[in-house]
Amino acid sequence: MKSKIVTDKKSEKIVHNATAENAKVATLAKYTTDADNAFMTTNNGVRINDDQNTLKAGSRGPSLLEDFIFREKMTHFDHERIPERIVHARGSAAHGVFKVYESQSSLTAAGFLQDPGTETPVFVRFSTVAGSRGSSDLARDARGFAVKFYTQEGNFDLVGNNMHVFFIQDAMKFPDLIHAVKPEPDNEMPQAASAHDTFWDFISIMPESAHMIMWVMSDRAIPRSLRMMEGFGVHTFRFINAEGVACFVKFHWKPLLGVHSVAWDEAQNISGKDSDFHRRDLWDAIENGNFPEWELGIQIVPEADEHKFDFDLLDPTKLIPEELVPVHRIGKMTLNRNPDNFFAETEQVAFHVGNIVPGIDFTNDPLLQGRLFSYTDTQLIRLGGPNFHEIPINRPVVPVFNNQRDGHMRQTINKGKASYNPNTIGGGCPFQAGKMDGGFISHTERIDAYKIRERSASFFDHFSQAKLFYNSQAGYEKQHIINALSFELGKVLSEDIKVRMLRILQHIDKDLAINVGQNMRIDLPDKNDAMLNHSIPADGDPEKYQPVTKKSSLTKSAALSMVHTVKDTIKTRKVAILAADGASKASIESMKETITNAGGVVEIIAPLQGYIIADDASKIPVDNSFLIAASVLYDAVYVPGGTNSIATLAGEPDAIHFLNEAYKHCKAIAADEQALQVLNATYFNKKIQTNDTLKKMQEHGLLVSDDIELLSQSFIIAIGKHRFWERELNRTVPA
Numbered sequence: 001m002k003s004k005i006v007t008d009k010k011s012e013k014i015v016h017n018a019t020a021e022n023a024k025v026a027t028l029a030k031y032t033t034d035a036d037n038a039f040m041t042t043n044n045g046v047r048i049n050d051d052q053n054t055l056k057a058g059s060r061g062p063s064l065l066e067d068f069i070f071r072e073k074m075t076h077f078d079h080e081r082i083p084e085r086i087v088h089a090r091g092s093a094a095h096g097v098f099k100v101y102e103s104q105s106s107l108t109a110a111g112f113l114q115d116p117g118t119e120t121p122v123f124v125r126f127s128t129v130a131g132s133r134g135s136s137d138l139a140r141d142a143r144g145f146a147v148k149f150y151t152q153e154g155n156f157d158l159v160g161n162n163m164h165v166f167f168i169q170d171a172m173k174f175p176d177l178i179h180a181v182k183p184e185p186d187n188e189m190p191q192a193a194s195a196h197d198t199f200w201d202f203i204s205i206m207p208e209s210a211h212m213i214m215w216v217m218s219d220r221a222i223p224r225s226l227r228m229m230e231g232f233g234v235h236t237f238r239f240i241n242a243e244g245v246a247c248f249v250k251f252h253w254k255p256l257l258g259v260h261s262v263a264w265d266e267a268q269n270i271s272g273k274d275s276d277f278h279r280r281d282l283w284d285a286i287e288n289g290n291f292p293e294w295e296l297g298i299q300i301v302p303e304a305d306e307h308k309f310d311f312d313l314l315d316p317t318k319l320i321p322e323e324l325v326p327v328h329r330i331g332k333m334t335l336n337r338n339p340d341n342f343f344a345e346t347e348q349v350a351f352h353v354g355n356i357v358p359g360i361d362f363t364n365d366p367l368l369q370g371r372l373f374s375y376t377d378t379q380l381i382r383l384g385g386p387n388f389h390e391i392p393i394n395r396p397v398v399p400v401f402n403n404q405r406d407g408h409m410r411q412t413i414n415k416g417k418a419s420y421n422p423n424t425i426g427g428g429c430p431f432q433a434g435k436m437d438g439g440f441i442s443h444t445e446r447i448d449a450y451k452i453r454e455r456s457a458s459f460f461d462h463f464s465q466a467k468l469f470y471n472s473q474a475g476y477e478k479q480h481i482i483n484a485l486s487f488e489l490g491k492v493l494s495e496d497i498k499v500r501m502l503r504i505l506q507h508i509d510k511d512l513a514i515n516v517g518q519n520m521r522i523d524l525p526d527k528n529d530a531m532l533n534h535s536i537p538a539d540g541d542p543e544k545y546q547p548v549t550k551k552s553s554l555t556k557s558a559a560l561s562m563v564h565t566v567k568d569t570i571k572t573r574k575v576a577i578l579a580a581d582g583a584s585k586a587s588i589e590s591m592k593e594t595i596t597n598a599g600g601v602v603e604i605i606a607p608l609q610g611y612i613i614a615d616d617a618s619k620i621p622v623d624n625s626f627l628i629a630a631s632v633l634y635d636a637v638y639v640p641g642g643t644n645s646i647a648t649l650a651g652e653p654d655a656i657h658f659l660n661e662a663y664k665h666c667k668a669i670a671a672d673e674q675a676l677q678v679l680n681a682t683y684f685n686k687k688i689q690t691n692d693t694l695k696k697m698q699e700h701g702l703l704v705s706d707d708i709e710l711l712s713q714s715f716i717i718a719i720g721k722h723r724f725w726e727r728e729l730n731r732t733v734p735a
């Protein structure tokens with residue numbers, strides 16, 4: 001039997017191999033350039049006649065070593081895996097474009113930041129840090145946010161995270177930090193989690209990590225979506241304009257959908273229900289034309305102001321509060337195309353913080369300086385040699401000319417004899433590029449110093465910004481940090497480590513330490529009775545290395561809390577409609593229309609898959625049954641009326657669990673007044689007062705009305721608010 005060719009309309013990919021008959025059809029597919037490509041061949045181009053049976057001595061006899069087709073197929077398969085990234089192994093990526101709003105020529109000569117008419121292609125890879133390639137998306141972790149700009153002057157990689165600062169101040173400590181957070185070496189546990197002894201052992205004697213710990217224990221570490229995360233370049237970089245005038249710059253990515261997170265209990269459930277939750281969300285949004293967008297923000301500090309802050313600009317554990325230096329949004333990035341092939345693109349992409357273009361330069365941040373070595377080095381083992389820049393996803397869009405030759409998997413066929421510079425045989429080619437020809441010229445900086453292994457004393461204030469972060473959080477955000485620390489330290493077996501952490505926490509905030517201590521039933525130790533910093537050179541003076549806490553000029557920074565983020569859109573938010581046979585078709589249709597028009601996505605969840613029979617006897621397709629769906633995969637829930645449907649749902653434990661969980665995770669819940677019977681079967685039924693006004697209920701994201709128009713409009717406002725965290729004050733739902 002001949003199989004048919006099937007093409008995936010949206011991406012025009014061949015999704016099934018063709019046979020001779022449909023070879024012509026295959027030529028229409030985007031990546032097939034001639035009819036021959038439709039036939040299966042060996043890697044040497046020999047057409048394969050039988051890909052299903054090995055060559056044997058007789059149909060029941062032994063296989064023959066001679067079978068070059070089998071051997072080639074199996075050898076390739078045996079070698080299909082490459083080493084996963086030592087950090088950021090689990091990632092998801094997308095293609096897109098970047099455009100600057102207006103020329104930034106006064107600040108930088110970077111070509112892609114000059115003309116609003118220039119559209120620069122980008123490839124962005126998001127990742128978790130600690131987990132393996134197959135781990136869950138929802139681990140508590142920082143998220144990588146790496147952007148490759150394919151500019152006309154070469155590739156610029158902005159290899160950032162979704163957190164503003166980092167754990168350590170010097171690259172020398174990075175292998176230790178990662179060894180500590182990765183699964184423990186004797187039993188390879190736990191996977192993709194920092195809640196274990198080795199991580200907290202390291203942190204408890206590394207006070208410079210205090211600020212980053214606040215970020216990682218905050219809800220920023222469990223994003224609702226990769227599309228709803230900020231991004232940060234972390235280090236201070238330099239901009240240099242055409243006149244050679246330099247300034248310092250911090251890079252930010254601001255998501256247009258706002259910054260939103262899930263609840264920790266929800267994150268843990270999602271890891272079981274759909275460990276690809278973030279990856280799927282990104283993929284689906286792009287496939288459905290809901291292109292994620294971020295604005296590129298910059299904070300600029302003139303060189304003359306380098307020392308005017310109460311922290312050091314070169315210290316990667318510090319941020320510049322937006323109150324001190326505002327973020328200017330200078331351009332927009334839109335992700336508009338999913339990769340065609342995960343391995344070829346997402347896995348083989350090689351980012352490097354050292355990939356910069358004229359107009360941008362480094363600073364002496366000791367973490368950044370160390371990263372400049374690590375990123376090339378790691379690709380040599382991961383991608384098998386020095387020619388990884390020739391892999392399609394890594395190639396710049398401009399031509400590459402130099403005297404580098406050969407090496408593993410070299411793709412370029414360099415012609416001629418002159419593979420050295422200077423040369424006369426090759427006419428002196430390729431030429432070095434002068435300033436006028438766009439040659440990269442490193443920023444000239446006077447350095448007059450001793451060669452020394454030391455850290456600047458200006459780096460030793462480890463707690464002021466940790467305090468600033470904690471103090472800037474809303475009440476519920478602080479509580480989430482307390483809960484996260486109690487969870488993480490609660491999983492630590494060593495009492496000594498817990499006590500040391502309580503000592504560190506006291507330097508950040510006394511109440512924070514008391515609360516975490518109480519959850520573990522450990523009395524607060526004296527915060528000053530032991531050395532906090534253990535990372536001291538053999539002959540170093542321990543006193544000199546202990547943290548100092550300066551008085552910060554700010555007590556709060558609004559930008560550090562997620563409270564003030566975008567809360568007026570339901571674009572791409574997923575709403576579950578719980579229904580059974582007999583559900584009100586009018587209510588479902590009306591709600592569906594209002595939500596869809598506002599950009600939301602609606603799915604109908606019912607006891608069985610397939611369809612339900614509505615109150616007017618028509619069939620309504622069902623997206624998922626309760627067996628498959630779970631409240632943690634949705635942003636909000638609606639229960640329509642309809643006598644039979646209500647009776648079924650009220651007696652359906654999965655439906656009640658769905659609602660209880662949605663309530664517990666502080667999501668908007670709406671119901672037709674007729675469906676009160678279902679809500680009455682929940683744990684939170686006491687919260688529903690039938691004489692409450694819709695307005696009053698709206699404040700808690702719990703809406704009941706017999707006016708579907710009014711209900712759906714109020715529901716949209718409630719979903720846009722993302723979560724009603726104040727519900728957590730009363731722990732009524734044990735779901």
Ligand code: HDE
Nearest residue numbers: 085088125144145160161166171174234370371374375378
């Ligand atoms: Fe990385 N980091 N890193 N890192 N990093 C890698 O490079 C490293 C740091 C970040 O999607 C590795 O290709 C050192 C800070 C992202 O492919 C490796 C130090 C920030 C990604 C490496 C740091 C990052 C990586 C592993 C301290 C935020 C994923 C695989 C000196 C500003 C990129 C690879 C992708 C990946 C080293 C610290 C972000 C081993 C030595 C700070 C987003 O080279």
